[in-house]
Amino acid sequence: MSHPRREVGVILLAAGAATRFGAAKLAMPFGRTTLLRRAALAALEVSECVIVVTGAHCETIEPLVADLPVRLAYNPDWVLGMSQSIAHGLVRLCAVAPQVSCALIVLADQVHVGADELRQLLDAHKAAPEMIVAAEYCGEAGAPCLFPRPYFDKLMQLQGARGARTILRRHAHSVRALSMPQAAVDIDTPADYADALAAAGF
Secondary structure (H helix, E strand, C coil): CCCHHHHEEEEEEECCCCCCCCCCHHHCEECCEEHHHHHHHHHHCCCCEEEEEECCCHHHHHHHCCCCCCEEEECCCHHHCHHHHHHHHHHHHHHHCCCCCEEEEEECCCCCCCHHHHHHHHHHHHHCCCCEEEEEECCEEEEEEEEEHHHHHHHHCCCCCCCCHHHHHHCHHHEEEEECHHHHCCCCCHHHHHHHHHHHCC
16 A cells, blocks of 8 residues: 555645735745745645645745755746636646545645644544545634545636635535634734744744
8 A cells, every 4th residue: 555645645835926915925934944844844744745836926935945855836827816726736736646645735824734734634534535624713614625536626627716615615515624723824914924923932
């Protein structure tokens, strides 16, 4: 049997323009690393195939993970929204790792989501391989979320800015939601970043 890390792929979304932040937020320091590198390292703990989807700030952020065993996937259509970046990353994932049985979709700016949280999703997947597994916070299921292979075609057809939530809502009866309040914290503004640094003790 294949090693479990070979069977799970990660699509790490890092393509947005960060307009509310006013700069390439994923290049910002976070402790001894950066926001993007922190997320990439967490993903690599659970998967041998991590696809980092870049876009607006590719020239700034790609060098931050160039030495890691991740695969960079520049999405020229990043402006079309998160859904298109998910589809772009999944096409690349299936091309380089056709053996994967599921895909984890991870947002690079969820600073309190690390390898432990991703393992929680994977553990739930092992218990019910046919189910979608998603973090639940603020009364709704969202990222990070895990999709078994039968949902890959639906992910590739996504459009718009809502990302995978469209599928999570449409197939709510097939979603196993895990309480993960820490996933509610992401970095959209400089104030969010300052709060996250303070919370982490940096």
